Amino acid sequence: MIDHNFSGDAGNTLYEPMGNTTNKILLIEDNPGDARLVEILLMESDLLDCEIEHRMSLGDGIAALQASDDYGAILLDLTLPDSRGFETLERLLAKFPNNNVIVLTGLSDKSLGLKAVQAGAQDFLIKGAFDADSLAKSLRYSIERSNVLQSLEESRERYQSIFNQSRDAIYITDLTGKLIDFNPATAKLFGYTKEELHAIADINQQYQDVDSRNNYLRRLENEGTVTEFPLMAIRKMGERRHCLVSATRIENDEGAAYNCIARDITEQKLTEEMRKARDVARQSAQMKEQFIASISHEMRTPMNAILGMSNLMIQTDLNKEQHEYVSSIKQSSEILLGIVNDILEISTIQNGKVVFEQEDFDLPQLLDNLVNVMQYKIKEKDLYCEVKIDPQLPKFLKGDKLRLNQILYNLVGNAIKFTDNGHVKVYVEQMYMASEQNVHIKFTVEDTGIGIPKDKVDAIFESFTRVRQKDRIFEGTGLGLSIAKNLVEQQGGTIGATSELGTGSKFFFDLTFQIGEEVADITQPPTEVTIDKDTPLRLLLTEDHKMNQIVARKTLEKQWPNIQITIANNGKEAVEKLQEQTFDIILMDIQMPVMDGYEATAHIRNNMPPDIAQLPILAMTAHAHISKDEKFRQYGMDDFVLKPFEPQQLFEKIAHYVNKK
């Protein structure tokens, strides 16, 4: 056991009785006999332990007081050689107003003694009429009383400073709500001056609403105390402040009153509300993203069927009219797919989820490819197209080339879409070398198309904004420019446009790139499908959607007439089929009932015999962002194909993994 010794800290005690400390008494007395008498009497008494210093004149007395400030009391004879009568006291008190003075008077000067007490002396003693104990008692009372007063004064000052400096409004009211006393924070809380506050009949009327106020007052009246009651203080100018009010009924000399403390928690509440709002915004952004992801999935699945079916149908024997209808269906579903992709894209970008890659690329080649992709449409409309690259620019840059391509594709695509005659030109200029490693580039796409009304130019960068055309309908969602703007700005660049209605438009943006290192020419010829047409490929198709089963089966059978396709409707069935038959490759849908694609893949990889566990597995999903989260790899899938699938891409991936095996 540890023995704790707690000692009281005198600093915290309001007043500590003097106990047996020795007190210094200053005796100012010119009569040696009287002085001696006082000394003897004080020695005799056991009521007071003291030490006496004796001075013969007021001047000497004052000098002693000036030299030392630790006299507990002064015994002052009023009749001294250098001062006589009441004036003696006055002169002393004028210099030392806080000292304890006990006046010694003659028998005939009783009234002088009374007057002295009124003027500030602690007591008076009549010479010859006091004994040892009454002298000691008087001195002791006087010393103790002044100690108490001093402590009280100190503590009063302490509380006063708390009262004045408190950030909480502290105020005292009578039972009708009239302010008796209040601190500066009270005036600040209510927005009134001190004088105005004093004039208010009932401070409680400054709290709203009526019901809350009445509740508060009722509780205070019934229970005598209320803790942290939420009330709304209304300032002079009408501003509202949230408060927590604590109040206690007290009884003092003047009657009953309420001690109140009001804490302004408006800022706290605001921060809290902002935090809540931020949480809600975050949550709703997440929900929106989830919603868009699942909508996109729900739309892509049937579109896979529509696109796939029309792909298959277009290859059958159709008459001209039927061929046109099917082409229309195919085109429309491709547009629809584009829209779904755009919506998904903008939601990802706006949520700040885009990670920009840093890889070396060949700028002239990127622009070449872009024009090549657009070539068909440019020819179709008979437009002149030109790309001008500033010769100062380095050929190789480092940055996100896919995103750059996407931005340019949007702007050039629009330029072609909205231009019937004339040209589309792309200018790439070096604005300045941002540093030795960085170059700042301005891209401009200029067309001679329909143009945009001046007042609409800024708005077209907003999501879903499209300029209405009286006589023509253009395809589009109004998302392209918003995506481009987000992509440019998130990489620290700016984007803008100028346009003249009927004359043409200029779209421009600027971005900073690092200077890159040389990269090999990556324009590869399209990969040949390297599986012989007649190979009896054994494929397990795991897919719960009937239409998509047919599309996949038919598409694959067209490519490889001898292919053997086994269908499993979910992951569990796939595992069963794998135990019964031998396969070369597995196509695995991800979202399926009973057992989903991730689970099934994990099971195959971890729990099945090696020859099965090592089979190539391609995920099939309508979730466009699959490539971004890489989750499919964590579950052991080799690669993915996006639904609706590009037949060629599907064939290539199958061929790649089967040959690799």
Ligand code: ADP
């Ligand atoms: P979308 O092209 O899919 O409608 P965008 O966001 O790319 O969406 O463009 C928004 C709108 O801005 C277009 O609908 C069109 O009205 C206008 N616009 C964009 N580019 C051009 C251009 N080069 N010439 C004329 N109008 C344009």
